[in-house]
Amino acid sequence: MSSxxxxxxxxxxxxxxxxxQSKKGGWVIGKGxxxxxxxxxxxxxxxxxxxxxMVLNATGRLPERPVADWFDAIHICLSWPDPRIWCNQIxxxxxxxxxxxxxxxTAGVLAADAKSYGIKPLxxxxxxxxxxxxxxxxxxxxxxxxxxxxxxxxxxxxxMGYARPLAKGDERIVAMERVQxxxxxxxxxxxxxxxxxxxSLLKDxxxxxxxNGYMSAFLSDLGxxxxxxxxxxxVLVTSGVTxxxxxxxxxxxxxxxxxxxxxxEYSGTLARPVP
Amino acid sequence: MTAERRKVESRNDxxxxxxxxxxxxxxxxxxxxYLADSCxxxxxxxxxxxxxxxxxxxxxxxxxxxLPDADEARLLEQLMIAxxxxxxxxxxxxxxxxxxxxxxxxxxxxxxxxxxxxxxxxGAGEVEPAMDFLRKQRKHDPRQLAHELITNGxxxxxxxxxxxxxxxxxxxxxxPMATKIANHLSGLPGxxxxxxxxxxxxxxxxxxxxxxxxxxxxxxxxxxxxxSPRAGAGLFQLLGAPGLxxxxxxLSNKPVTAMPFVKDENYVIKYE
Numbered sequence: 001m002s003s004x005x006x007x008x009x010x011x012x013x014x015x016x017x018x019x020x021q022s023k024k025g026g027w028v029i030g031k032g033x034x035x036x037x038x039x040x041x042x043x044x045x046x047x048x049x050x051x052x053x054m055v056l057n058a059t060g061r062l063p064e065r066p067v068a069d070w071f072d073a074i075h076i077c078l079s080w081p082d083p084r085i086w087c088n089q090i091x092x093x094x095x096x097x098x099x100x101x102x103x104x105x106t107a108g109v110l111a112a113d114a115k116s117y118g119i120k121p122l123x124x125x126x127x128x129x130x131x132x133x134x135x136x137x138x139x140x141x142x143x144x145x146x147x148x149x150x151x152x153x154x155x156x157x158x159x160m161g162y163a164r165p166l167a168k169g170d171e172r173i174v175a176m177e178r179v180q181x182x183x184x185x186x187x188x189x190x191x192x193x194x195x196x197x198x199x200s201l202l203k204d205x206x207x208x209x210x211x212n213g214y215m216s217a218f219l220s221d222l223g224x225x226x227x228x229x230x231x232x233x234x235v236l237v238t239s240g241v242t243x244x245x246x247x248x249x250x251x252x253x254x255x256x257x258x259x260x261x262x263x264x265e266y267s268g269t270l271a272r273p274v275p
Numbered sequence: 276m277t278a279e280r281r282k283v284e285s286r287n288d289x290x291x292x293x294x295x296x297x298x299x300x301x302x303x304x305x306x307x308x309y310l311a312d313s314c315x316x317x318x319x320x321x322x323x324x325x326x327x328x329x330x331x332x333x334x335x336x337x338x339x340x341x342l343p344d345a346d347e348a349r350l351l352e353q354l355m356i357a358x359x360x361x362x363x364x365x366x367x368x369x370x371x372x373x374x375x376x377x378x379x380x381x382x383x384x385x386x387x388x389x390x391x392x393x394x395x396x397x398g399a400g401e402v403e404p405a406m407d408f409l410r411k412q413r414k415h416d417p418r419q420l421a422h423e424l425i426t427n428g429x430x431x432x433x434x435x436x437x438x439x440x441x442x443x444x445x446x447x448x449x450x451p452m453a454t455k456i457a458n459h460l461s462g463l464p465g466x467x468x469x470x471x472x473x474x475x476x477x478x479x480x481x482x483x484x485x486x487x488x489x490x491x492x493x494x495x496x497x498x499x500x501x502x503s504p505r506a507g508a509g510l511f512q513l514l515g516a517p518g519l520x521x522x523x524x525x526l527s528n529k530p531v532t533a534m535p536f537v538k539d540e541n542y543v544i545k546y547e
Contacts (some may be wrong), residue, residue: 266300274324
């Protein structure tokens, strides 16, 4: 068929032209503001936390308050004001060039949409532990689960959620386990498996679980999918980026980590005339 | 696991002392090491480039490390013109317009639009996969491949089908503009192995209401010009940026009523 289409070829688009059909909610002027079936002003404001509504909007499900409080705490763990961290440095660079706080913060948030740190490793962490749990239930041992994963990385223990980059050990797990206990949230089968994997990795590779591994397992126990986790944590680095922005915004412009010309190593073609 | 066992120790990774680049050299001025007295792009003095080269030649130089020949420069320039504006109906342009009409700070219009233009459906996110696809498949018979993909593929239940990155339907049919642009560019002087393969592949898809989409046209030209697939997404964004910005700026001094606001009767809340 050429680009001359019959009517039914674009019927879908005609049906949606000029209309919005939302599964989420909206503002019905004179009647109220609705969110996933809740009346925002009657059911949510003053009755649930902001974090509960954040998760509701990301997943369509309103979590219980203790779970939302856990989300609140983990967000504190995942962003801190150190401008050496890549997304935070973008915030700091925004401050030193007098970008707006919104531009700098969103730029830093966008930078954390990354594979090596930030949000994307969470997707991999959830996928790993959920697949491992299926294998474990099928009868594979913890050792076999680890060996299969390591085989994908030439035998190295490059398992998402274990072996923290830059440093060994993760103090954030200690804090979050304390929070989890205080909130009365139990450890389910994914988290129990994650700890068994950690024990094995410690024995064989001297590598432990990192915060990604802990939260991936805990969130899997709560029934969240990898995509839902990605959506919930879309702006997970925001507070640290803003802090780094503020630090440089309140100092003289262009004074953050200044570079002399020779502080950049040129390794390209030597000077030549333009033909 | 005890708190003691979670004791944090640096891995002492070794980082470089200076960031290295092969692209740009700044020669410091004699009395201030922070000020550049001259700049060189891949060895060429910037001011000499301004006098002897076109913008498109220096654009090519930045990414490829050498100046293009006449055929390469013409192909890139014509692609840049062809893709200069995604058009006022593209979601990225509409994002720019929303920013403009909403009186968003004007310096945000382009980043907002480019973020949306980064999508993997008709956006920059489709270009690198399209370059990878073209590089891998151009050795194979395009008709045979089209037949295999159509036979083995499953169209989505709703919406357009991208049977391969950058190839598929748009609004249920073949995109005539993408097809015309690809056909025009493939007829220019020079070697266009990937572009010609793409034309043959699109032609084989045509009977199924599938064909070229803009990201693959860009991907094919970028491939023929030797650009890295890693640059593909950003290059596509750069090429569409002028149109995105122009549309956003056009609405930036207008009231919010200058764009439609969906009427209440056409806004339906329907929970699952």
